[in-house]
Amino acid sequence: MSQRSDLQRRRAAVESVWSRLVPQLKTTGAATRGAGALRHELAESWVRSLHSVDPGRDSAPVTDGGAVHHRWTDSPLRRPVDDLADQLHSIADDAGFVTAVTDESGTILWTCGGRTMRRRAEQVNFAPGGRWDEQAMGTNALSLALRTGHPASVFSAEHLVAALHGWVCYCAPVHGPDGSVLGVLDMSTTWDRSNPLAMSTVRSLVSAIEVRLRTEQPPHRARDAADEVRLSCLGAGRAVRGDRPLGLRPRQVEILTLLALEPDGFSPGRLREALYGGRPVSASTFKAEISHLRRALGGGIATRRYALTVALSCDAVEVLRALRHGDAETALRLYRGPLLPHSVAPGIEEWRTQLEVAVREAVLASSHPEHALRYGEHAPYDTEVHEHALRLLVRGDARRGIAAGRLSRALRD
Template sequence: MTVKGDLRQRRAALEDEWTRWVPELRAARRSLEDGAEVRREVTDSWVRSLHTVDPGLGSAPVTDGGQVSPRWASSPLRRPVSDLAGELNSIADDAGFIAAVTDEAGTILWTCGGRVMRRRAERVNFAPGGRWDEQAMGTNALSLALRTGRPSAIFSAEHLVAALHGWACYCAPIHDPSGRILGVLDLSTTWDRSHPLAMSTVRSLVSTIETRLRAELPRPERRGPDGSGVRLTCLGTEEAALDGLRLRLRPRQMEILTLLALEPEGYPPERLRDALYGERPVTASTFKAEVSHLRRALGGQVATRRYALTTPVSCDAAEVLRALAEGDTAGALSRYRGPLLPHSEAPGIVAWREHLEVAVREAVLTSACPEHALSYGERAPYDAEIHEHALRVLDPSDVRRAIAAGRLTMALRD
């Protein structure tokens, strides 16, 4: 059998599986049985996606405002990608592909390719401003690469949205020197042009971009206003890294680090002690010992008289607050992965946790974008007000009204 014959046979088999399973999954909201011939990571994504995405969707939704030029201009990926633009365009045009780069939330910031492929891509909004995260566009190579942090390929009816069944996509995440995902590079084409070498091409291009990033971005080990030594993840989980190496901190030290990251001006010793212990009787030596352990872990980068970090720190909770301050509700929701240090009972952490939860929820309730209410509603199944808001902002003909109505029924029942 020819290569194209093999592809046609594979596409037909996937179409059969999609037709067999997706309508049932949409109705039952359950995981697919192991006997299915589709990859498990794909079917798991189908199940997740069906909470927010209609398989009959014609094109990707547009991010808030639809204008991405300022975001691309300020993106750390712009320079290394622009340096490779000639090579990317040549590869895409010669092979019948379209190349795209997204931000960390899955919004396309830049594309290149031949005129025919660009026109075809624009029909499904595979263009700057299009949202291709899982909650917006379901199962696709970009959303899986962002979710897993690994290269991903999706062929034909592995896509949840039927309008994409004529496509094959190859994608890899782009990491900064500290390991944080900045976005993804994707090469997409029609199903009949699918080729296994496309993935190795994507990997090679991403490796080149990451090499240029290491040369151009401030390195984690550099100190000062243009460096970034600490990366703190404290929403829904508890992780910290220094110079790209994971820090093994005790819960109390994670609490101190989080509080200092959220208040860059720092704390007087007594106020920090109250934020950690409240009314609990704790000796001054115990409190100072915890701060000293953190200072040693950070290589001495904690000031002594007024406790504050003396090394730059990037923190997901601070990024959520910054996005909200800029009116970027979609950006805040993409970063808000759960409550702040969910196991902590420190009074200062509890106060910040409540502040974040209220701020994100209020931003959703004041947004006219239905994707915001649907996304937040998935995390807050018992919040009737959120589901009622989703029903208000959803178009009467939008099939996702059924999702919001079902969530509201469950919330009111409980």
């Protein structure tokens, strides 16, 4: 009780400073009174931050999801974090924290934590893709650690943005073998769970990551193409490593597809639901499928939270990335049909619908008739697509016959 009372008094004190000081800084660009109650590095950060950040904003800006997936796949931090994933998940779950890893720009690449805390964190975009550098999100532990190269903690209203006043954050930078800052590790929770021991935990985890960075192979060494898994799941399902088929059963291809499409991974319960829905399937059957896939990948799947730890390329992921960049030409070239068309797994069906809608909308928005013609090969009963192709094809274009024939069949059936 005494500790909570102390935290309440501390929170009230910093809220009072925030209420007095932020309006001064917004008006004059400098504090005329009350700044002495705030740590010097925080006051300086508030001054810098107010040039680009509205204290009333409700969440962090977000970077394109496809770009974030690519950054995390290529990040030198990914393998060390994957090695420590079980420990990171355990600490976050047991202590009620959300743990995040960023790149050197302050963009979050990976998070873990319990469902409730992650949901709260996602409301302010403390999730993969969220930008937490000082220019984007003002004073916070991540931005301070990146700027100073030293561990930082920020409690309640020490955050410039009011939406973060319910949080406390503990953060430390991760240095590469050459001394450069590669990103930061942050542990965040609600202000009433503030605990000075959290910083020592963060420091210990960062030290473990840095040890792995020093002992593993150079992070920028070119990947051996023979080690990369290639997953084709549009129109059919097939996985190969180099030129060798992996020989996966349909259920294992479904699992691999879901893990490719959701690089942050699944809790065991959520993955099981995505595969089986409400069907009564034993835990041993589910675990056997995971184990077989893990063996086929030579490991490649984290244990506590199922996520890929092996280099993998996937046609469905590449289609989504192209669409996010407005590249309909590449998306249509790669799209060879519905996602695992014979699968009835609920998670696959959801992604199948999302992909079909996204590709179809790109086709209907395109002024290139070849896009509608190409998509029409995979959508024989889609009259709107065939009509769109006919509208775009000029008279005398021999391809009008193809579009007209498809439309006639669709209307007849």
